[in-house]
Amino acid sequence: MLDTIKKRINLVTAYFSTLYFCEIIFMMFGLLLVYGKTISVIAGFTLSTLLAVQIVMVFYRKNRNRKIQLFVMDFHIAYSFSFLANTLLYGFDSNPATAAMIIVRLLILLIEVPLAYFLTDEDVITAFA
DSSP states (O other), rough: HHHHHHHHHHHHHHHTTTHHHHHHHHHHHHHHHHHHHHHHHHOOOOOOHHHHHHHHHTTTTTTHHHHHHHHHHHHHHHHHHHHHHEEEEEEEOOOOOHHHHHHHHHHHHHHHHHHHHHTTTTTHHHHOO
16 A cells, blocks of 8 residues: 555645645635735735646656655644644634634645655655656
8 A cells, every 4th residue: 555655646745735725715815804805816826826836747756846845745734733733722713714724724734744754755756856
């Protein structure tokens, strides 16, 4: 099973990375409240385009994009862990958007940690070279 995951890690990573679009949507709502519609749409469009290019390049096993993916995942693991810890310690409101954000971030976090481990495996690194 682990060998199958290592062989298809580009597919797993590409499909998993589509969940980051949810994070872009959450960010757009925050930007909408603070900076307005124009900034929110521009930031969402720019980040969505960059994420789409990243997904395609990871699918085609580009080593530079594997490193970018690891950087994004490392940043997101730290951010999600601190967000979830803060939510558990201090509570959260009963807003459905907050519940959705917690569920999505927990799901992403549960997939991200093992995926980061597999993306740093020597066999995977040579496959992406």
